[in-house]
Amino acid sequence: MCQLLGMNCNVPTDIVFSFEGFRRRGGETDEHADGWGIAFFEDGGCRVFLDYLPSSISPVADLVKNYPIQSRNVIAHIRKATQGAVSLANTHPFQRELWGRYWLFAHNGNLAERPSLDDGRFTPVGSTDSEHAFCALLNQLSRHFGEPPSLADLHGAVADYAGTLSRSGTFNFLLSDGRALFAHCSTDLFYVVRESPFSTAHLSDADVSIDFARVTTPRDRVAVIATRPLTDNEDWTRMRSGELLCFVDGMPRPSPI
Template sequence: MCELLGMSANTPTDLCFSFSGLTRRGGETGPHADGWGVAFYEGKGVRSFHESCASASSEIAQVVETHPIKSETAICHIRQANVGNVCLANTHPFTREMWCRYWVFAHNGQINNFSYQPGLYQPVGETDSEQIFCDLMNRLRQNATTTDTPEQLSGILVELAGEYARQGVFNCLLSNGEWLFTFCSTKLASITRRAPFGPAQLKDADVTIDFEAETTPNDVVSIIATEPLTTDESWDIYQRGEWKLWSGGEVITSGQVQLPEPEAKK
């Protein structure tokens, strides 16, 4: 399986601290050594970095980790390959354009024998994840409009996410730069940091930060990850089928869909 990391904030914020923890799991404290990627929104633009190697030993990942890139929405992914070769085309997050915006998607999980219906959006690589993303974009384009509110779009996204999750494991992050949609099939956690800010210690690296020295009293920053990244903070653990739509660091709508219980291992 892979791991996800997302950020939603009400002011341009760097992801250096959380990214440092995630990248350690990419080949050092975790087995996710088959590629990594990160996308930062800057207005309608997206600044992205991808490599088909372990993030823990990547010089480019180290540059991203040590050079603050300010963004209100970001999506990261570290890969443990199960479908598709280890190559750049198969690294997340994936990006497509729709309605004059870049849509960015990252997936943790696997859907065996996914039935992809070809349309305007087609996969470049070999992963089921990219096929799912293209399927989602094609169907969203057919069933939504440019005038739909984020809440209206989330209704369609929840229906599609529930359908995918019933076919396999589907934990995802999706954004068009205005909001961040998160869905939990098996594992996802989040934390919202706001005043009064305090210190935090990473689980996977000997790194501590005092957020009070890095923020203003008006800042709101939410981090979403496959597993909690810090040892001394209280993270909210998503329930199976739970989804949240984030904007400006806050949850603007949320809910839960019913999913069948996973089959017991024999």
């Protein structure tokens, strides 16, 4: 299956270090070679980079690696195709607009049954179960809420949807509208929170280290979420099956206030 990477911070931060390890899993240190993508929220807008080439050899990934884009919410994905051809249309993360905000979604898993779209305004462009599930979720949210819901209400609605859909397959996903980052674990999802006092981290997929104390301020806080831990010298927390966390300002919240 695919792999996920997310970042949520209390101040705009670049994801260059984590991405350097993550991209190598796209065909170099792992088998996820059927395309990749990454998206950054910036001041109400989004920068989205997609490529159907493996991330380990993609020139677009080289650009992202060398371009320290700063964001408070980032979603990335490397794909091992199970449903749908290898193409840009089937590459995560997927992006849509709802209530005047961009929404991003990436999925790791395989759904045996696709939820009904109920003639809603959101329809897939590609042929993946992932994009179909994303469109179905947005159709449900737009019908259920007449205006943008609070994070607490959104958390409840997404949790109900995830619980229902998980019965038809594996449904690990990352979702964000730029206010927070939602992470749902069906099988495998880990996170680490980096905050003062910062230490040195070493990547699992490359002999690369960084001393965060030298590149951060004492008030910075960063949460990184991944299908598998990206470093081999940090204490990553494994999420429980069925758990949905809302990451706000670099902290995981079981249910936001």
